[in-house]
Amino acid sequence: MTLLLWIVVVSLRTLTGSCGSGVLFTKHPSNQTVSQGNEVRLGCAVEGVTEPDITWMKDGEKLYSTDQVFLTLGEQHWETSHSVKSVQQQDAGQYWCEVEFHGLTFSSERAWITVEGVPHFIQEPQDVATFPSASFNLSCAAVGPPEPVDVLWWLGGVKEGGPQPSPSVLHVPGVNSSIKFYCEAKNARGISVSRTGTVHIKVLPAAPVGLQVLRITDRNVTLSWSPGFMGHSEISICVIQVMRISGRKWNLPQQEVQVPPYIHTLTGLRSYSNYSTRVSCVNEVGPSPFSPWLHFITPESVPSVAPKNLSFELSELQLSLQWAKLKDDELQGKLLAYKLQWTHGGEPQEQLLFKENSAQISGGARFFNASIQVAACTSVGCGPWSPPVLVLPVSAQHQVQRSHMWVGLLLGLLVATIVGLLLTVAAQRREKETKFGSAFKSPGPESSVFFTAARSFSRNVADLHESTLDSLCISSELKNKLQDVLIPERLLTLGHVLGKGEFGSVREAILKTDDSSVQKVAVKVLKSDITSSGDVEHCLKEAAYMKDFHHPNVIKLIGVSLHRRPSQRLPIPMVVLPFMKHGDLHTFLLLSRLGDEPFDLPLQTLVQFMLDISRGMEYLSSKNIIHRDLAARNCMLNENMSVCVADFGLSKKIYSGDYYRQGSVSKLPVKWIALESLADNVYTTQSDVWAFGVTMWEIMTRGQTPYPGVENSEIYEFLIKGERLKKPADCREDIYEIMHRCWSPVPKCRPSFQQLVCQLETLHVTLSPSAPLKEPLLYVNLEGDNGEPDREGGAVGARILGPEATAEASSWSVPWQRWAENEEKDWLMVGSGAALAIGGDYRYIVGPCGAIGAEGEEVGLVGRREDLGNRVFDESRDEEDDIVIEV
Structure with a gap:
């Protein structure tokens, strides 16, 4: 065992000092203690390696130093050194050198560099938040060398006690206001000063800020907010108060929310209701003030119940119906119409729409033995049907009531008798005439009862005095063109x-x-x-x-x-x-920038607008058509968000805000007219190109009026001096170059529409269709199944569309369509998403008495929407500066 241990020790020493093939460390670094700022040098030598790669290590990490020097002491004998010219505390540590040979790494002995200097802090005092007069501790620790190190505390500019050995803890019995503090560390080399900390007194937090609605449905709303000043204490709970306003204010139970995150979803709300909400947050001291009230309206929904108490009065001439109105809580939206469905002989008949909760329909005899149901409809759709009511004469009703006492065969016999009597009466009066016309006729594919329509009493009888082209004093050539x-x-x-x-x-x-x-x-x-x-x-x-x-x-x-x-x-x-579902391009551009809900239009979309217009104008020029009035206001956006060139004459008389008049002649859009047209009243395809360049400028500025600050009377002098429209902000140079060439004073030097199409197609290809929008483009589906907008400017059924949604652009809607509150007659937008949700025959929308209003005031089939914003339209108008243009 002793022999084995000796072999291991010898082997380790060999790996440390030699590689077994003559490689040997002949010099090792030595421990050194130096004062801060002085120079230190470490040496290391190795023998037995040809041109060795000697690396210096510090605390296990390689050193990459430009001060390392290699010296040749002899053949295969090398020395290197590592020096630090001005030692600092961070240079202190353990050093050694390493050499690699045949894939093995060998290390020299290890040495320490100890740096003497002023103390350095290993723990500095941190800010403190506390209650008034509450005690707390402050900590500070510093080390040398040289040791020992003493710590002295300063609180509010006053020395606290005497020196204490490091580390030091200062006990503070309490303060009543914010105060600054720091510590000093002293040794034989000098004094170091720590960071300055602050003692904060905990107070109530400030009111939350930025309360907003993130998402909203007919039943739920998601809120978000940010905490205000937190009072030097963490916030863990926020309190949400909700109030529903419906004739009177209803305070709902407040809710406590764990935070963060500062987001919460309110559930169980009522559809189409006004709500207000506010938020307060709580820290250790107490609750903050509440944020300002945030008001919102939940979207509409379909009515929750069916109309009740459906009753009727039947005569040969008319059927009178009446039912109870739904309460606001039951309606869950703004009533658009009541829909009536009826069946006769087991066959469903044409559905009818009524504005009021009562109606009188002519030709009442037709409704004998008919089953009628009523449902209330909002813009989202219709609610449940009322229980069916069987329409019978008064005498027949009493018989039906008495028949409940009979059962079996007697009931069947009584019903058969009543049906037979009705058929007999119908046969006897088949050709009876009334003051309203024929009430009955032989069965046929067309309905025989006439209701009040928007323009005529009968859907079968054509106007006896239908106007024809022969009644106009126009040329035969024009008449032939329009006949078909x-x-x-x-x-x-x-x-x-x-x-x-x-x-x-x-x-x-x-x-x-x-x-x-x-x-x-x-x-x-x-x-x-x-x-x-x-x-x-x-x-x-x-x-x-x-x-x-x-x-x-x-x-x-x-x-x-x-x-x-x-x-x-x-x-x-x-x-x-x-x-054109989305209106004119000028309004679309203006509202993307100035509307209540601005939205982002990416450059790819703007260039697509330009390309659509240039293609349309190329087609017109190929037909030798000179438009003379090309502008963004005369370009329309269809349901696919494609631009169509429009208004080839009448538009000059309808949209008059950018035109000038001499006497009784047509006004002219001088800010879009080419220089030669202003001077000599000459219009060519090249003058249309000039107008196209101005239209490009409108598109890039999102609907700004051209030549801002230049009066209409000054346009000609402005252009003749060589001035042109300035490059819009954020407009690329290549796009501005295209529009600028359209304003050449020499018409033949302007590009043709064919060239413009090629240039814009090339430009459009360079814009990646897959590039994401900086912010998603928000389109609010006002005409789909998600309801109408709320009247406070909120939106319902919002959809986020990016460039990838271009192929689905047919579902786009625009966020500025609103319905007016004060147009009593214009109560149903025919053909809109709301009307499609209701269904029914729109030719027979009748009032409560089935009457037509005064001349020019049709009772039904008229839409409504709010003014698109006079403020927006006024920005594009310059009506007061008319000048005379020779035409």
Whole structure:
């Protein structure tokens, strides 16, 4: 055993000092004690290795020093040294050197460098938070060398006691206000001063800040907030108070929430209700003040119950219905309509919509023995159906009540007798005439009871005086062009106004096709006080142009209709166009920047808008069409978020904010007109290119008015000096270069639309479609199944769309559509998501008395929405600075 131990020891010494092949450490580093700031040098020598790679180690880590020197002491005998010119405390430690040979590492003996100097702290005093007059301890520790080290405390600028050996703990019996403190460490070399700490007195926290709604549904809302000043004490609980406002204030039980995180979901709320909430947070001292009240409205839901007490009065001429109104808590939304469904002979019939909780329907005899149910509808959908009520004459009702006392065969016989009597009466009065027209006729595929529609009493009888193109004083050529696109007025049901001006308006409408389907359209209508055949022909010429357009980025004509006016010689022409779901591009851009809910438009989307417009204009120029009025306000966004060039004449008269008038001639959009057009009234495709460049500038500035600060009367002088629109902020140089070339003073030097399409396509390819948005683009689905927006500016059914959602753009909606609160007649937006949720036949929406309002005030089938914001539109208007332009 002794021999084995001796062999192991010899082997270890060999590995330390030699590698068994003549390699030997002939010099080892030695322990050294130096004063701080002095130089120190360590030496190490090895023999038996050719050009060895000697490495210095400190506390187990390699040293990479530029001061290392190698000396040759003889053949295969090398010496190296490591020096530190100014030793500091961090240089103290254990050092040795290592050499590698044949894959093995050999180490020299180890040596210590001890640095003498002023003390250095291994524990400095930390800030303290305490209650007034409560005692606490402060700690401080420092080391040399040289030792010993004494610690002296300073509290509020006053020395506390005498020196104490390190480490030191100072007991403070208590303070009543914030105070500073530090410690001094002293040895033979000098004095070191610690960091300055602060004693904080714990106080109540400040009110939470940033309370907001993160997510909201009809029953739940998720809140988030941030704590204010925490009072030098950790916050572990926050208290949430909720109040529901419904005629009177209802305080709900407050909730305690463990924090962090500072987020909580309130559950069990009521649909379509006003709520207010606030938050207070609690630390060791107590609760903070409450945050300001945050108000929100929960989204609508379908009604929770069916209408009650459905009753009727039946006569041969009419059926009167009445039922109880739903309470607000039962309705769970804003009532859009009551839907009535009825069956006759086991067959479901056409569903009807009513605004009030009562209705009178002509042709009551048809409802004999019919089963009727009623449901209430909000924009989200309809609630449950009421129990079915069987419609019978008064005498028959009494018989039915008495029949409950009979059973079996007697009940069946009584019912059969009643049915037979009804059939006999029906046969005898089959051809009876009433003052409302024929109440009965032979069975056929079409319904025979007439209800009040938006424009006519009968759905079967065409207007006896349907207007035709022959009633207009227009050229035969124009008449022939429009003959095959003429739409009978009875197939159109006008809705709310989308835009209007001094010469006419654009209205939303429903177009009924030959196969009884309906289509949502937009209708341009001249004002009723315009009697000039020239204005009529001007409007129809625009329609004739559009008839031949077939391009995805150019708006296409659906048809032309003529509205007959009593005692007027000329009917009013109406141009029927596709309904552009997202409105005009200028409004879209403005509201992305200035709306109540601004949203981000990535550069890829903006370039796509430019590309769509250039493709549409390339198509028009190939048809030798000069637009003369290209601007963002005259470009429309369809349901796929594609831009369509629109307004080829009438728009100059509808949207008048950017135009100028000389006498009675048309106003001109001078800030979009090319230099040569302002000077010589010359319009070419190249002048349209100029306007396209200005439109690009509008897109990049998100709807700003061109030439800010330049009066309209100064535009020509501004341009003739060579001035042009400045590069928008955050606009890439290559995009500005494209638009700047469009403003060349020489028309032929401007790019063609074909060249612009190629340049923009190339630019669009360089923008990666997979690049994520900086922030997601928020579109609020106001017309889907998630309900209408809340009236406080909140939104319901929000969806986050990134570039990957481009293929699904047909589901996009816009966040600025709102419904007005004060338009009593315009109560149902026909064709909207809300109306689709209700279902039913929209031709027969009737009032409580089944009547038509005064002329021009249709009771049903008119939509409504809030003004898109006069403040937004006014920013793009410059109406007061009109100047005269020779035309």
